[in-house]
Amino acid sequence: MELTIKKKYLKKTKVEKSWKDRIFDFSVYGIAILMMILIIYPLWFIIIASFSNPVDIANGNVWFWPKEWKIDGYIELLKQEMIWIGYRNTIIYTIVGTIIALFVNIPAGYALSRQDLFGRKWISIFYITPMFIGGGLIPTYLVVKNFGLIDTFWVLVLPFSVSAFNIIIARTFFKNSIPETLWEAAQIDGCGTIRYFFTMVLPLSKAILAVIGLWTAVGIWNSWFDAMIYISNENLQPLQLVLRRILIMNESLLGTASGELASELRRLSEMMKYAAIVVSTLPIMCLYPFLQKYFNQGIMVGSIKE
CATH class of the missing domain: 1.10.3720.10 (MetI-like)
Incomplete structure (x- = not known):
């Protein structure tokens, strides 16, 4: 009984976000993800490039994974x-x-x-x-x-x-x-x-x-x-x-x-x-x-x- 009352109370007190708030949240998360990619990708590229053939790198064949692994x-x-x-x-x-x-x-x-x-x-x-x-x-x-x-x-x-x-x-x-x-x-x-x-x-x-x-x-x-x-x-x-x-x-x-x-x-x-x-x-x-x-x-x- 108490649990049911609490659930009803939470539903009543829960404030739904407006479409403007949702757009703002989406924009903030999108910018944060984009910045994270811009920071992480160059580091990742250096790592995969160290295991790749320089010819593949020069030809633009290496983006996210080495075409062939070399150490x-x-x-x-x-x-x-x-x-x-x-x-x-x-x-x-x-x-x-x-x-x-x-x-x-x-x-x-x-x-x-x-x-x-x-x-x-x-x-x-x-x-x-x-x-x-x-x-x-x-x-x-x-x-x-x-x-x-x-x-x-x-x-x-x-x-x-x-x-x-x-x-x-x-x-x-x-x-x-x-x-x-x-x-x-x-x-x-x-x-x-x-x-x-x-x-x-x-x-x-x-x-x-x-x-x-x-x-x-x-x-x-x-x-x-x-x-x-x-x-x-x-x-x-x-x-x-x-x-x-x-x-x-x-x-x-x-x-x-x-x-x-x-x-x-x-x-x-x-x-x-x-x-x-x-x-x-x-x-x-x-x-x-x-x-x-x-x-x-x-x-x-x-x-x-x-």
Whole structure:
């Protein structure tokens, strides 16, 4: 009896959508699906192209599935010993660099969010100014060289670990997400500033930690220009620079070959280009879904509110 009454009540209270609302919903879902296709399809095409014959790709015969499966590009790419060295280096650079960046930028952002920080406005200007004015490549190189960091492991994780943009994002997050009453309650219980930061603030800041950590990790993983400028030792070069060297070497070999050999080298070179993209981006693509919810929450809170 009660169930029947509830059903009748729900039917009466249910509001049917007008045709305008339905058209609006259809338009929103349609645009969202279209945007998703525009983002996903290029990634999918790179994957299927890495398993396809370059001739089929050039002739437009590959759209959603390889016409014939080939793994020659992956075999030739993974045969290179230097690529495993590059992978090892990049993983170490990414892990160590992300930890250092979080250790440096998060406390700085929290300090700038405190109203009782002496000289807070001037310190903020000190951080913001380099976002608009840079010293340039040559002065930066000379500074790095004078510190003795050229051709060392630390050159890719120390000099560029401080990010004024990340500090400002973290400052805004702490300012709007951590209530001042929490600090007052901690003071009453005899909690100091450092203990408060590590035991209460950080556990409540998973979103901004994930955002800055992901940004830093992606930046270090994809970095090749800094390595090209500051590292000449092949045993210290990251994956992106190693892949660049392999592709340049293949292009140089194409210039010296002829006939069927040139055709085969060109085919392998094209397949290796797509395989190199997949190999270099796959770890980040696998990591992102686990941090997506923190990423969305942190970037919205840290960038919109003030």
